[in-house]
Amino acid sequence: MNSTPRTLGSRSIFPYVFGGLFLLVLADSWRRAEVDPGIFFEAEGREHLWRFVTGMYPPELSWDFLELMVRPTLETIQISVMGTLIAVLIGFPLGLLATSTFSFQGILHESEYRGFGPRHAFKVCLYGLARGLLSLFRCIPEFVWAFMFVRAVGLGPFPGVLAIGVAYGGMLGKVYSEIFESVNERPLEAIQSTGAGRLQIFFYGWFPQVLPNITSYTLYRWECAVRTSAILGLVGAGGIGQQIEISIRMFNFHEVTTLLIILFSLVAGADYVSAKVRSLL
Amino acid sequence: MKPAQQYHLDGVRKVFGRGQVALEGFDLKVARGERVALIGPSGAGKTTLFRMLNCTIRPTSGHLRIGGQEVADLYGRSLREMRRRIGTIYQQHNLVPRLRVLHNVLSGRLGSWSLLGSLASLARPSQLETAHRALTDVGIGEKLFSRTDELSGGQQQRVAIARVLVQDPDVILADEPVSSVDPSLAETIIKLLIAISDDTRKTLLVNLHSTDLALSYFPRVIGMKAGVKLFDTATSRVTPELLQELYSGHAPVNGAGEPYREPEHRRTAV
Amino acid sequence: MNHADANADQLAALKAGARDRSRASTWALLALLGALFVWSYQGSEIDLGMLFSADGGGAIAEYVERLFPPDLSAKVVADAVEGAWETLAISLIGTLLSVVIALSLAFFGSRNLVYAGLLYEMESRRHLVLLRRIPYLAAKAILNFLRTIPEMLWALVFVFLVGLGPFPGVLALGVHTGGVLGKLFAEVLEDVDLQPVESLQSTGAGKIQILFYAILPQVLPQFISYTLYRWEVNIRVAAVLGFVGAGGLGQRIHIALSLFLEQQLLTLLIALYVLVTGVDYLSAYLRRRVV
Numbered sequence: 001m002n003s004t005p006r007t008l009g010s011r012s013i014f015p016y017v018f019g020g021l022f023l024l025v026l027a028d029s030w031r032r033a034e035v036d037p038g039i040f041f042e043a044e045g046r047e048h049l050w051r052f053v054t055g056m057y058p059p060e061l062s063w064d065f066l067e068l069m070v071r072p073t074l075e076t077i078q079i080s081v082m083g084t085l086i087a088v089l090i091g092f093p094l095g096l097l098a099t100s101t102f103s104f105q106g107i108l109h110e111s112e113y114r115g116f117g118p119r120h121a122f123k124v125c126l127y128g129l130a131r132g133l134l135s136l137f138r139c140i141p142e143f144v145w146a147f148m149f150v151r152a153v154g155l156g157p158f159p160g161v162l163a164i165g166v167a168y169g170g171m172l173g174k175v176y177s178e179i180f181e182s183v184n185e186r187p188l189e190a191i192q193s194t195g196a197g198r199l200q201i202f203f204y205g206w207f208p209q210v211l212p213n214i215t216s217y218t219l220y221r222w223e224c225a226v227r228t229s230a231i232l233g234l235v236g237a238g239g240i241g242q243q244i245e246i247s248i249r250m251f252n253f254h255e256v257t258t259l260l261i262i263l264f265s266l267v268a269g270a271d272y273v274s275a276k277v278r279s280l281l
Numbered sequence: 282m283k284p285a286q287q288y289h290l291d292g293v294r295k296v297f298g299r300g301q302v303a304l305e306g307f308d309l310k311v312a313r314g315e316r317v318a319l320i321g322p323s324g325a326g327k328t329t330l331f332r333m334l335n336c337t338i339r340p341t342s343g344h345l346r347i348g349g350q351e352v353a354d355l356y357g358r359s360l361r362e363m364r365r366r367i368g369t370i371y372q373q374h375n376l377v378p379r380l381r382v383l384h385n386v387l388s389g390r391l392g393s394w395s396l397l398g399s400l401a402s403l404a405r406p407s408q409l410e411t412a413h414r415a416l417t418d419v420g421i422g423e424k425l426f427s428r429t430d431e432l433s434g435g436q437q438q439r440v441a442i443a444r445v446l447v448q449d450p451d452v453i454l455a456d457e458p459v460s461s462v463d464p465s466l467a468e469t470i471i472k473l474l475i476a477i478s479d480d481t482r483k484t485l486l487v488n489l490h491s492t493d494l495a496l497s498y499f500p501r502v503i504g505m506k507a508g509v510k511l512f513d514t515a516t517s518r519v520t521p522e523l524l525q526e527l528y529s530g531h532a533p534v535n536g537a538g539e540p541y542r543e544p545e546h547r548r549t550a551v
Numbered sequence: 552m553n554h555a556d557a558n559a560d561q562l563a564a565l566k567a568g569a570r571d572r573s574r575a576s577t578w579a580l581l582a583l584l585g586a587l588f589v590w591s592y593q594g595s596e597i598d599l600g601m602l603f604s605a606d607g608g609g610a611i612a613e614y615v616e617r618l619f620p621p622d623l624s625a626k627v628v629a630d631a632v633e634g635a636w637e638t639l640a641i642s643l644i645g646t647l648l649s650v651v652i653a654l655s656l657a658f659f660g661s662r663n664l665v666y667a668g669l670l671y672e673m674e675s676r677r678h679l680v681l682l683r684r685i686p687y688l689a690a691k692a693i694l695n696f697l698r699t700i701p702e703m704l705w706a707l708v709f710v711f712l713v714g715l716g717p718f719p720g721v722l723a724l725g726v727h728t729g730g731v732l733g734k735l736f737a738e739v740l741e742d743v744d745l746q747p748v749e750s751l752q753s754t755g756a757g758k759i760q761i762l763f764y765a766i767l768p769q770v771l772p773q774f775i776s777y778t779l780y781r782w783e784v785n786i787r788v789a790a791v792l793g794f795v796g797a798g799g800l801g802q803r804i805h806i807a808l809s810l811f812l813e814q815q816l817l818t819l820l821i822a823l824y825v826l827v828t829g830v831d832y833l834s835a836y837l838r839r840r841v842v
Contacts (some may be wrong), residue, residue, distance in 0.1 A: 035507060082597060
């Protein structure tokens with residue numbers, strides 16, 4: 001009876017309440033974030049900026065320096081590749097378990113259980129556990145993972161690989177499960193009706209349907225991993241990141257330029273390779 | 282000793298979530314090797330019935346016996362074994378589009394293969410000859426290695442039939458197998474199904490929207506409406522009045538396709 | 552018999568054809584991929600044996616054990632809340648800054664607004680069209696530059712430029728995300744439906760008028776949606792910017808990690824988890840509501 005006016009009312013009030021709240025939070029955030037653009041115009045800020053900008057030219061291109069940078073550069077690529085591989089190994093099975101249509105509901109389970117027996121409860125638990133793990137993995141940033149793994153296994157590229165593997169495993173698993181959930185179920189039903197088991201249905205019905213999407217997203221994540229592995233070095237996890245930090249802290253800005261050029265090329269190269277692979281799909 | 286009854290349904294009832302009754306008090310006996318056509322307006326519950334007959338969903342109540350086996354007692358392996366013995370051809374052929382034709386055909390063997398065997402076959406196909414013979418039988422042997430989504434609708438339906446051929450079941454269920462192909466092809470496909478069931482003495486149940494095809498090719502016709510059986514009789518005794526009653530309130534359709542409806546389970550939050 | 556022979560022949564021919572098509576390229580690609588993995592495996596000093604050995608596994612288990620129970624004393628919790636609030640502030644202001652940067656560059660970075668397509672169909676002064684490519688290319692280059700340098704590196708730079716605290720974090724987020732959003736916005740602008748533009752133009756409307764009446768209303772929902780999505784990303788980044796001295800939860804996490812205050816660390820991680828999930832939900836809700 002009063003549904004029409006109420007909808008109208010709530011519709012007109014929502015933007016104001018929310019907008020007001022938003023402005024309040026924003027004002028408070030402005031204060032907390034200690035925003036102070038004036039810094040760039042004070043003598044000291046100006047001098048820093050000047051020193052930074054002029055210091056960056058020319059890039060350091062001496063043979064000694066470049067030779068020193070070869071290994072960290074290659075290491076960055078290696079970390080990204082291995083990290084992504086581990087992420088897939090973590091994300092794929094967990095993503096599969098976190099797919100409700102695979103684990104416990106939908107047409108594939110229609111005949112499997114009567115009521116809600118312990119079997120069903122077990123499947124739901126497994127599904128919940130997988131979702132929880134994925135969410136835990138991706139909510140803790142790569143950086144924190146890297147730091148903790150440095151603690152656990154020592155400095156070097158290995159903790160970087162583990163950090164990318166775990167954090168990206170969480171992201172991949174979540175997106176994989178979304179892709180799995182969105183497949184066309186009719187072929188699955190048909191394959192099930194031939195007497196196939198769940199994993200057989202997965203590999204004949206699911207996998208071919210999702211393969212292009214999954215590959216494409218994994219490649220995208222690998223591109224991100226290249227960027228990430230380049231900076232995980234800041235906490236001692238290998239790659240060129242460590243060198244970048246040293247150069248900035250030592251005010252060797254011409255080295256920073258070189259390192260940025262290397263980073264640019266790495267990222268552009270990864271872009272190119274993954275575009276190439278995508279076009280093959 | 283095999284019991285003569287392929288299917289024996291006794292008071293089967295199916296209710297989906299929200300109390301939507303799809304099938305009510307359904308009795309049915311089908312003998313081994315029999316050929317039966319089901320007709321009726323859309324929403325009559327034909328597809329629901331077929332999904333029970335191929336063990337995709339369970340009856341809410343009532344008895345469903347297949348080859349003398351009570352389906353309610355089946356689960357896990359025994360359920361899969363039962364499914365293996367029932368081949369289904371779907372209205373939308375339900376093939377995996379990106380897979381090659383041969384894998385879609387060979388997926389009919391999955392019930393007999395081990396998990397590892399079926400994985401290996403994806404890389405290096407086993408039983409290629411079987412797949413090729415089945416495809417040749419349905420007239421498209423040359424498409425063995427094509428991608429399934431490159432085929433026309435009629436060809437895809439043939440692939441689905443080839444899948445059932447390699448499955449080599451006791452029963453073939455065909456749920457609106459011809460509603461997405463043109464009329465001349467429809468007749469060819471029905472003839473093909475009948476030839477297959479004749480050759481191997483398989484039971485054949487076909488769910489048809491076209492009364493013409495049902496009456497000209499099947500000795501027994503069942504009319505369904507609103508979840509109940511309206512008639513079940515020899516074709517010779519189907520009268521125009523019966524058909525009129527079956528389709529009253531619906532435009533009688535000959536050959537035209539039934540629009541695809543979302544499977545009911547989607548609307549059922551489990 | 553003849554029939555069976557014909558079948559066998561066809562099968563053999565089909566097999567040969569399939570082999571030709573798939574084998575060589577697939578195997579080459581797989582071999583390349585395998586080589587890449589082996590090379591990477593060796594280079595990244597992976598030692599899974601150590602991870603699963605009693606020693607390494609034990610160290611990790613021990614570390615996890617030390618995390619529990621989280622330190623829930625009032626002081627630590629208050630500090631965590633304070634940090635979370637600061638991280639939220641950094642992400643909000645940083646995202647706001649990024650929108651400003653993105654908006655000021657995106658319009659120059661979309662071809663159809665600057666020099667090509669329908670709006671310039673009748674432009675006969677070719678030198679003008681050529682001249683207009685300059686701001687386009689400049690905007691593209693700047694966006695690329697901003698985007699390629701990760702937030703953490705920007706943060707390092709800004710910490711050097713403006714000193715420690717949340718402000719360099721804001722700048723780092725704003726600059727990097729500005730590049731990302733600018734590129735996304737420009738893509739949206741290039742995909743705009745041209746019919747309203749054409750009909751407005753035919754009424755004699757100027758370019759700015761067309762922008763406000765035909766283009767912005769179309770793209771605004773997508774702009775908002777992309778911004779919210781980046782906000783979700785930024786809250787995660789803001790939480791670690793503190794590692795290089797840019798305030799927020801990250802700074803506290805860094806300290807807790809460095810000083811082996813594992814139980815405080817867990818409290819901070821819980822705060823981080825709550826913050827990130829909360830922002831995810833809020834953003835998803837807003838996206839549904841607004842778009």
